[in-house]
Amino acid sequence: MIPELGHFALALALALALAQSVLPLVGAQRGEARLMAAGAGLATGVLIAVAAAFAALLWSFAENDTTVSAVVQNSHSAKPMLYKLAGAWGNHEGSMVLWVLILALCGGAVALFGRGLPGALRARVLAILGMIAVGFLAFILATSNPFTRVWPPAVDGQGLNPVLQDPGLAFHPPLLYLGYVGTAVTFAFAIAALIEGRVDAAWGRWVRPWALASWSFLTLGIALGSWWAYYELGWGGYWFWDPVENASLLPWLAGCALLHSAIVVEKREALKTWSIFLAILAFSMSLLGTFLVRSGVLNSVHAFANDPERGVFILALLFITVGGAFALFAWRAPALMPTGIFAPLSREGALVLNNLLLCTVAAVVLAGTLYPMFADLMLKAKISVGPPFYQATVFPLALPLILAMAAGPLMAWKRARAWPVLQRLWWVALVALGVIALVWLVQGRPVLPALGFGAACWLILAAFVDVAERIALFSRPRAAFARARGLPRAAWGGAVAHAGFGISLLGMAGMGLATQALVNVRPGQSVPLAGYEFRLDGVGDVVGPNFTARRATVTVLRDGAVVTVLTPERRNFPLARQTTTEAAIHTTWASDLYAVMGEEENGVATLRLHHNPLAPWIWLGGAVMALGGGISLSDRRARVGAPARRRAAAEAEA
Incomplete structure (x- = not known):
């Protein structure tokens, strides 16, 4: 009964989202206050309905309801409760419900905290968010229903992908989706401004908190995913330029540019057209990432789905949304004439340079990500674009960007x-x-x-x-x-x-x-690396909740003294018929000692050993960046709308 209620809640949310996408927009066009006010109530209704659907999905996974197809494919009764709940969004269908839930939360936040917005602008923003919700709710109900029943019920589930059974991956998707969906709000503000034909300092003040929150959550999500790849996949690195990793980097780059551009709009009423363009671009990159992950066009450890029907649906949604937005931009943007004039050598000029470099980096990453796919489709050629390409193209662009990041805040506005x-x-x-x-x-x-x-x-x-x-x-x-x-x-x-x-x-x-070594050793043998001595003491069997493992005991010594004992594992999940590695890491914040266990043969174990200087600082820096975003967001000026537009309107009437 609970899954049927969840399915009904999704259908109800679709109906409410349809009304939300029409009534406030008509009201704003006609100047009818009652229709414009309806947007807030409808957005709240969509939030309640989607939250009910997501609660029903969580209940199905927590109770291990094996009459639900998504539970059978992604859960098991022996799994810890954390991974049962994480299984609700660790699959394609559930992750899309989480996507729409966060979108509904953003719509509810605009309805609740946007009371200081002009009525017409607020109504248009809510209507556009409703249109986006309609597209994704229709996608879920048509191709990705998470409440599909199976009969007869399965004896038990097949379990979540073992690679995803990790605390880092339990929280990585929600953080990343908060960043992705935050770009939908800035997109809605941009489209509303294009329809209204007006962008001013107040618009920049309203957009900047959403851009800041989106960028901060994306930063945390990307950092957490990188940390998970570092310790879970066992390859000793933090970023492989995987296409789906790149898909999360693209909206982060565009969102970073938008954040800085919105500052110029707020302070100087300049870069209006550029800010609108960046808001559209950031959400377009988020949709592109959704298409890459959900369509199956790319093979990646991050990819969830491999269904052409779903891919075609998302591709159509991508073309309609992005194509329509850029068409509207081409039509209306010439009317948004800039009013702030500044010299090239100024803080505004430094921010423009910052934006150009960020967008150039995004263009390079986008080309490297998509070109192999187009080459395979059009030329029937298998091309691999890996780290050497990005190191040769991105790093030269990063150097002037870093120079500008330091000098820009010290420059005066307008002329320096x-x-x-x-x-x-x-x-x-x-x-x-x-x-x-x-x-x-x-x-x-x-x-x-x-x-x-x-x-x-x-x-x-x-x-x-x-x-x-x-x-x-x-x-x-x-x-x-x-x-x-x-x-x-x-x-x-x-x-x-x-x-x-x-x-x-x-x-x-x-x-x-960093230094590394791939060695074959017997118990009792030692391997020198980076001034340390790694000694294999033995290999034994370990039984986990839903896996068995071979665990190596590696003692690390320096100058004869024991530094730490590492216990890397090679785990076998019988239910999933999959083997994974569990890296053992000892960190001192100055460096990581890192060990991974490979195959065994005739009493000889294969070990991959790493000494990674300053590795933890990568993710510490990501947390500090997100903290900076949070500190900025706590500024009262970022949470209180500027009264400039209302004051200007009153002066015009006088």
């Missing part, structure tokens, strides 16, 4: 001079160059890790200089504390986010100095 900025950053540049030279001379490695360390120091110290200049730390040290207390949280958040990116760069540069 280069010399004052150079005066503030000269010692930062000297430190960065010194670090590059030191790493290059000591390590004798390729220049890329040395450049990474220098760029990281440049960003972190420049973020410190930015805050120090704002609070007059060096010129008026006695008043610095009071000025720091009065400094807007948005300024603190921007500096923290930039420093967080520098911290991640430190970790990435450290991974460039």
Whole structure:
């Protein structure tokens, strides 16, 4: 009975979303307040209905209801409760319900917290969110019903993919979807502005919190997924430029550009057309990522579905949404004439350079991701685009981007001079160059890790200089504390986010100095690596909740003293008929000691051993970046709509 109620709730949500996509839009066009006000109630109704459907799905998985097809395919009675619940969104059907639930939450948030918006703008935003919900709810009901029954009931489920049975993967999809769906709200604001034909400082103030929240959740989601790949897949890396990894990076890059562009709209009423374009682009990249993951056109550990019917449906939705949005943009954008004028050398100019470089990086990643697919389809040629391509194309673009990130916040609005900025950053540049030279001379490695360390120091110290200049730390040290207390949280958040990116760069540069060894050893034998001695003490059997494993015991010594004991495992899941590796990691924050167990034969075990300097800093930097976004979002100015539009309207009437 519960699954039928969930199915009915999805159908009810579709009906309410249809009304939400029509009535407020008509009301805004006709100026009818009652129809415009209906949007908030309908958005709340959609939220309640989708939440009820998702609750029914969670109940089905928690109770292991083997009459439901999704439960049979993705759960098992022996699984821990966390993975039973995670199985609700660890499959294609359930993940799409989670997608729509987060979209409904965003619609409900706009309805609740958007009371300060002009009635017509709020109605149009809710209508566009309703249209997006209609598309995805129709997709779920037509091709991906999570409540499909099976008869006779199965004895038990087949279990979740063993690779996904991990706490990191339990929370990775919700965080990533919060970021994806947040771009839908900025998209809705952009389309509403195009329909209305007006973008001003108030619009930038309303859009920026959504862009900031979306970017922060995407940062956390990407960092968590990278961390999971590092310790769960057992290959010792943090980013493989997998096509589906790239699909999450693309909206992050576009969202980062939008976030900075919205600042210029708010402060200077410039870059209006560019901000609208970026809002459309960010959501388009989110939809493209959904298509890549759900259509089966790419083979990836992240891919959920392999169904041409679903792929065609999402592709049609992608073309309608993106094609319609860009067609409207081409028609209406010329009317959005900029009012803010600025010199190329200014903070606005630095933000424009930042945006251009971010979009160029996104274009390179998009080409590398999609070209193999088109080459296979059109030329019947199998082409592989891997890390060497991205290292040769993305890194040269990242260098000027990092330079601009440090210098931009120190420039004045409208018109700046280069010399004052150079005066503030000269010692930062000297430190960065010194670090590059030191790493290059000591390590004798390729220049890329040395450049990474220098760029990281440049960003972190420049973020410190930015805050120090704002609070007059060096010129008026006695008043610095009071000025720091009065400094807007948005300024603190921007500096923290930039420093967080520098911290991640430190970790990435450290991974460039990593050492590894693939060895075959017998119990009692030792292997030297990076000043450590890895000794295999033995291999034994282990029984888990739903798996059996062979566990190696590896003692790590340095100068004869025991540093740690690593216990990597090779797990066998009988139900899924799948074998996975469980890496053993000892971290000191300065480095990771990393061991993975491979095959055994005739008493000889294969071990892959890594020494990864500064590896934990990659994910620490991601957390710091998201923290910076949260600090900025806590600024009251980011949560209170600017009254500029209402004031301008009152003056016009007078």
